[in-house]
Amino acid sequence: MKPIYFITILSGTLFVASCTKKNVNSPGFEYMPDMYRAVGLEYYHAITVDGDTIWGAMVPPEHTIARGYKPYPYPNTAEGYELAGQNLKNPIPYSEEVVKEGEMLYTKYCTHCHGATGQGDGKVAAKLPGPPPPYTSANLMNLPEGKMFHSITYGKGLMGPHNFLSVDERWKLVHYVHKLQGKTENASITSTDSTQTNSKK
Numbered sequence: 001m002k003p004i005y006f007i008t009i010l011s012g013t014l015f016v017a018s019c020t021k022k023n024v025n026s027p028g029f030e031y032m033p034d035m036y037r038a039v040g041l042e043y044y045h046a047i048t049v050d051g052d053t054i055w056g057a058m059v060p061p062e063h064t065i066a067r068g069y070k071p072y073p074y075p076n077t078a079e080g081y082e083l084a085g086q087n088l089k090n091p092i093p094y095s096e097e098v099v100k101e102g103e104m105l106y107t108k109y110c111t112h113c114h115g116a117t118g119q120g121d122g123k124v125a126a127k128l129p130g131p132p133p134p135y136t137s138a139n140l141m142n143l144p145e146g147k148m149f150h151s152i153t154y155g156k157g158l159m160g161p162h163n164f165l166s167v168d169e170r171w172k173l174v175h176y177v178h179k180l181q182g183k184t185e186n187a188s189i190t191s192t193d194s195t196q197t198n199s200k201k
């Protein structure tokens, strides 16, 4: 038999054979069952597989915090907002580079609501029942940077929380918002603005 006929007949047979199932509900042969049927690990739990004990993750020792993690002490309450406004200062020194990074983050996460220049005219803002106030409004011009950080962290009103951004990233955003407000280096505001408290949440 010419090889070409042989190959044609063989592949035809294999094709038909591969389509024929005795049990229509059977998924057929699994080449790598471990990939399809992975053992689900629950974190902070031990499970036993084939006599071996596997830990999902170890419970952190008490009174420890993860490396690089900075706990945020102010709760998402009106009091927390006030305290953040009084006590928090931007730990990142102002520099052109930091402002550039802030701008990059702002373009990704804020422009669609606050608008490129912070006037509250982003595309999404147009769909909101109440657009964000311009950063240059009197209230926001007087907003202490700690309150700004607090609101970026927890969100405020129609603005969602941005705690998925690192602490440093949120402070860089504060620098950039200051730039949009026309404030220059180290223009931190110390007065607390109690009118902001009522509209919290």
Ligand code: HEC
Pocket (backbone or CB within 6 Å): 106, 109, 110, 111, 112, 113, 114, 124, 128, 130, 131, 132, 133, 140, 143, 147, 148, 151, 152, 156, 157, 158, 159, 160, 162, 173, 174, 177, 196, 199
């Ligand atoms: C879904 C749209 C939306 C997004 C996204 C958004 N904001 Fe807002 N933001 C708002 C609205 C609406 C308000 C007014 C909230 C209020 O006072 O009720 C606001 C308020 C603020 C304030 C004033 C907070 C205060 O305490 O009064 C700051 C500062 C701010 N946003 C910064 C940011 C930054 C920085 C980002 C990006 C990380 C961002 N926002 C993303 C809608 C948004």
